[in-house]
Structures are given as structure tokens and as C-alpha cells.
Amino acid sequence: MILVTVGMQLGFDRLIRAVDELAPDLVMPVVAQTGKGTYKARNIRTLESISPSEFDGMIKQTSLIVAHAGIGTVLTAQRFGKPLVLFPRRASFGEHRNDHQLATVGQLDGRPGIVVAYEESDLRDAILRGLATEMKGVAEETAARRERLTSAVDRFIRTGNL
Amino acid sequence: MLLRPTLEQFEVHFATTHPDLPRRAGITEATILPDCNQDQPLNSLRCLLAAARLVFRLRPDVVISTGAAPGLFCVLMGRLTGARTLWIDSIANAEQLSLCGKLSRWMSTRCLTQWEHLADNDRPGYAGNLL
Numbered sequence A: 001m002i003l004v005t006v007g008m009q010l011g012f013d014r015l016i017r018a019v020d021e022l023a024p025d026l027v028m029p030v031v032a033q034t035g036k037g038t039y040k041a042r043n044i045r046t047l048e049s050i051s052p053s054e055f056d057g058m059i060k061q062t063s064l065i066v067a068h069a070g071i072g073t074v075l076t077a078q079r080f081g082k083p084l085v086l087f088p089r090r091a092s093f094g095e096h097r098n099d100h101q102l103a104t105v106g107q108l109d110g111r112p113g114i115v116v117a118y119e120e121s122d123l124r125d126a127i128l129r130g131l132a133t134e135m136k137g138v139a140e141e142t143a144a145r146r147e148r149l150t151s152a153v154d155r156f157i158r159t160g161n162l
Numbered sequence B: 001m002l003l004r005p006t007l008e009q010f011e012v013h014f015a016t017t018h019p020d021l022p023r024r025a026g027i028t029e030a031t032i033l034p035d036c037n038q039d040q041p042l043n044s045l046r047c048l049l050a051a052a053r054l055v056f057r058l059r060p061d062v063v064i065s066t067g068a069a070p071g072l073f074c075v076l077m078g079r080l081t082g083a084r085t086l087w088i089d090s091i092a093n094a095e096q097l098s099l100c101g102k103l104s105r106w107m108s109t110r111c112l113t114q115w116e117h118l119a120d121n122d123r124p125g126y127a128g129n130l131l
Helices: A013-025 A052-060 A071-080 A100-108 A120-131 A138-159 B020-025 B041-058 B068-080 B099-107
Strands: A002-005 A030-033 A045-047 A064-067 A084-086 A114-116 B062-065 B084-088 B110-113
Touching (some): A002 A013, A002 A052, A013 A030, A013 A120, A052 A071, A084 A100, A084 A120, A100 A114, A114 A120, A138 B084, A138 B110, B041 B068, B068 B084, B068 B099, B099 B110
Parallel strands (some): A002 A030, A002 A064, A030 A045, A064 A084, A084 A114, B062 B084
8 A cells, every 4th residue: 555644743735635536547546544634535535543453554555755845754664675656745725934944855765765745746757656666775865874973972981072 | 883893892871862772782771861953942952961871971982973953962962071982974964964964063072974975074074874
């Protein structure tokens, strides 16, 4: 299945609506966690919120995560080794206070395992590319970046140098 | 929590604002600080006092914060007690350093951003990220 998630705090109807309209063409079922959105989906299953333990269970059966550009979601996708399509919230649509999610995807665009859809019209291609993503080797690459920071912290504690 | 294995090589005490976080991670000894932000002067004062109590009681050698006002207060108190302090700005701040991150440039011994393009002559520096 494809799991759509928009975080717990704010609704994100523009994403839910776009995926709902695409859903009949997708080859697998879609489940969406919608937060406080008001759009009534017709083609996909929606849940306002999903508890963390339920979420972990669902994600194991997920082929692709489609989400707002929240860092928590990026970390979760990484933890479970799932490909991720990011669709940033925009301040101009009242979806967030500012355009920081746009800045986030700007930095993450092109990373292995992550596909960015900037507009609703990009979503279909992004989802197909996401589903075709090969996740082999992605975890190792993340581990290397992480290792650099953890060893800097280790050094700082021992010596005061980073 | 991604830093936990690194930290647990040493004698470590965790402080956070939400009791669920240590509970979920199976940490029993954590200190829960009152949450606060720049719009809540009274809560900020409460948090500052709680941070002072904690740091003056434990007298840590090193204080490391991964963000927000409660962490900054601990860094500040750490500085006052002679601890070595490190600020690691949240990976969520991709566009600019958080307000506390900017303040930490003056308060902490060292500070780090997790985004290479935000690094500025080691204040903040960049040394990889958790993403």
C-alpha cells in the first residue's frame, strides 16, 4: 500500500485531494493520515490520526510514503528504509506559517530514496518514481553522515574538539 | 535519541519537556523541564529556574542540547558552572538557524548546524547530520 501522512498538527487538504484524485490510477490501495483536514476523500481510506505504534505496524506493509516535508516523517521513512515522496506545505495556501518546508525539500531533493513533488501536477510522476526507487545502499549512505556527527559529539565530550 | 549510544558510553542524564519521550525510550531517570517559548515569559522563568536547579545539582562536565529554549537554559547554566557546552541545532531548521541557535552562538562553547549551507566559520560549524 501507499501511506500518506501530513503530521499530527495541521491539515493538508491540497495533498489529500491530489492523492485522492490520483488513487484510481494507482496499482495499490492508499491509506491517508489527514490531521485536521476537512476534505472528504472518495477513493482512499482516511484516518485523522494514527498512534505511533499503529503507525509503525502500518509502515512495515507500506511500499511508499507520501508526506508533507516534515523532518519527523523523513526520519521515519529512513528508519524503515522506505522510499518517500515529499510535497511541501506552502505559506501562500495557509498550510504553514512560513515556507520552511520548501527550504527543507530544496536541501533533500536528489537524495537517494527521496522524490520531491513541488506542485500537485508533479505528484503522479513522483509517486511512480518513488515506487520504482531502489533502496539498496541508501541506509549505508545515511549511516555515514550520521557517523560523522556522532563521532564529532564523542570527540567533543572527550576532548572539547569537534 | 539517535545520539543515545554515543552518550551512554559516559555517565549521562537526560532532560526533556515531555514525559512520554523518556518513557517510550525506557529511560527512567530523566528530568522533565517545564516547556516554554519566547511568548511565555512566566513559563520561561519557571523553565530557567528548573534548568538552574538541575545543572547546579548535577554539575555536569558537558552539557549538550539539541534545541529549543529549555536546552538553551541548560547550556547557559552549564556555562556558569564551568561545563563544556555544545549546541546542535535541529535538523528542522534548514533555512536558517533557530532563534535559540543564534543565541547559542554566543553562549555555548561550540555550536553546530545540521545543514552544511548554514555553517559559518565554526559558529555554527557543520559536522554531518542525523538525517
